[in-house]
Amino acid sequence: MLYLVDASVFIFRAWYSVPVSLTDPDGNPVNALHGFARFLGDLIEAEAPTHLAVAFDESLATCFRSRIYPAYKANREPPPIDLKRQFALCRQVCEALGVATFASGEYEADDIIGTLAVRMRAQGRNVVVVTRDKDLAQLVRPGDAYWDYIGAARFGYEDIAARFGVLPERMACFLAVMGDAVDNIRGVPGIGRKTATLLFRHFASLVELYADLDAVLKLKLRNAGFVAGQLREHRDAAFLARRLTEIACDVPLDDAVLDSLERRPPDLAMLNDLYDAVGFGRLLRNQAERIAQGS
Incomplete structure (x- = not known):
């Protein structure tokens, strides 16, 4: 089973739910980073996925959909600077935890998730889409799951119509x-x-x-x-x-990329250096050590 995480959902949730008073030694907010790192660690501990990838959005103003329809997402404000800098840190946490990350200036995270789902499904591996975005429900096929992690609810193929109204x-x-x-x-x-x-x-x-x-x-x-x-x-x-x-499921990805989806043991030295830099204590470090012991 391949777990595909829609990073933005969980980063934004942490940004709004974890106090902004959580800062690094220089006074920069790291609340979204802490919340996201805790979420990802909890997911790994609970599910022990052998294959896991996290997709990030970097295409708000440059996505191919904006060329088709310039008003697409034009109602959205860019993320605040204090949040934007944490996206890069969240990606570093993923890499230190041994998790593959993906982002594109041309395609959205949804498209990356869709492409990985189709490519891996062709190899006989079902997927769990970890998100709260209704758009991603269109990717679910028999044997897959849509996991609303925040709402603690999983939906199989047969459940999607009951949840969202249509197949x-x-x-x-x-x-x-x-x-x-x-x-x-x-x-x-x-x-x-x-x-x-x-x-x-x-x-x-x-x-x-x-x-x-x-x-x-x-x-x-x-x-x-x-x-x-x-x-x-x-x-x-x-x-x-x-x-x-419609989610684009044909993002150009090299075949070798698929090999990177297997979760690696955490790089504790890299993770501790990052947590030292942002001033995090033992909670997340202890979790990473438990994950490393179970790898």
Whole structure:
């Protein structure tokens, strides 16, 4: 089993939940680093994964989706400087703990996770996607799991529809039609979650939906005529949104990269040097030593 971690979810959570008063000797906040390091150590201790990778986001302003649609995520402010510097430190913690890390200026962490999932699944290895981002639910296939670590809930392939409303394979189309305010994707005006759910419980894809829009009129749907009309009028917007909501599973990664997904024993010297520099005490060091003993 390959565990694929969406780093941003856990770094941002730590940034907002761990007191900013936690600083290094120079007075720089290291709260997000501490929270993320604790999360990653806890995950390794609890699961003892043989294969583990962490994907970081470095493409807020440079992702290929922004070239397709310049307004994509344009509603988001860049992370504060005090947080941004901690992203690099979080990546160092991963490396010291023996965990492979990935980032790209062209692709988002979701795309890296999707590509690794597809490539490793082709080798017969199922995946556990560790996140709270609904977008990543589209990657789950039979034998995989979506792990909402923060909510302490795991969802298998059969559970995704009950949790999010539609099957994983239909998730990108579902998000495209109803839009996604978090990512500044407009979708089809007038169609919300409930209507989108009904549509993609019936239709397998956006292509199938638009091949038979008249069938929308036969669904048990309030204002079916209005919905069909909106879909017809905003066809181009729906297909544009679909290009944004679909995770790219073809990020160019060298075959040798796949060998790096096997977790290595922690480099305690590297980790202690880092923890010395940021002023961390025994809690995380003791955890790393336990992980090393179990490797």
